[in-house]
Amino acid sequence: MTREPRLPRALTALPAPVRWLALPVALACTVVVLVGAWGSDDGKIEVPSPSGKAAEYCRALAAALPQDLLGHARKDPSPASPYVAVWDSSPRTVMRCGVDRPEELDGEHATDLSPAVDDVTWWSQKLDDGGYRFVTTMRAAYVELTVPSGAAKNPFDPATLLSPLVRDNVPG
Structure with a gap:
């Protein structure tokens, strides 16, 4: 029997659209920070x-x-x-x-x-x-x-x- 992964309680309290966008927003912010660090000095x-x-x-x-x-x-x-x-x-x-x-x-x-x-x-x-x-x-x-x-x-x-x-x- 396989178990579904459980989300932390803090995430389950958030509305579904916020949970769905959390990972893409975090990834986009990471990319922006990395590109800024590699930019021209x-x-x-x-x-x-x-x-x-x-x-x-x-x-x-x-x-x-x-x-x-x-x-x-x-x-x-x-x-x-x-x-x-x-x-x-x-x-x-x-x-x-x-x-x-x-x-x-x-x-x-x-x-x-x-x-x-x-x-x-x-x-x-x-x-x-x-x-x-x-x-x-x-x-x-x-x-x-x-x-x-x-x-x-x-x-x-x-x-x-x-x-x-x-x-x-x-x-x-």
């Missing part, structure tokens, strides 16, 4: 606000940046800013020009090894997600490049490709 990019000569150098750098970086098309966030460039690689590579000097460059990190490419020195920091953040040093404006894990075969490749553009547009 363009709003999470903090746009720097350099002034004076630094702003001029950053605008010149922005005009020189490639539309393609390591096979990934440039897809800047909206609204566009001359201080932010994004290459859509899922995860995406983000360059920000005119950022503040990183606090990490003081203290124990002041003597960290910083590789130089085409006369541009990049301080590097490994991120929690396995990617890297590179920041130029000894330039008239700080340029930050965030390369998440998986965005490039070698995380330093984007910095290597962008170094000549930084050198030519942001004096040291």
Whole structure:
């Protein structure tokens, strides 16, 4: 003899149409939450606000940046800013020009090894997600490049490709 599954007492007290809709509504809400979590995070990019000569150098750098970086098309966030460039690689590579000097460059990190490419020195920091953040040093404006894990075969490749553009547009 098979037994019919019994509904919890709280559900049996509800009218039948409410019971019938409870599961589809719960599923729809779950889908909305998941889609929202997977959505674009363009709003999470903090746009720097350099002034004076630094702003001029950053605008010149922005005009020189490639539309393609390591096979990934440039897809800047909206609204566009001359201080932010994004290459859509899922995860995406983000360059920000005119950022503040990183606090990490003081203290124990002041003597960290910083590789130089085409006369541009990049301080590097490994991120929690396995990617890297590179920041130029000894330039008239700080340029930050965030390369998440998986965005490039070698995380330093984007910095290597962008170094000549930084050198030519942001004096040291």
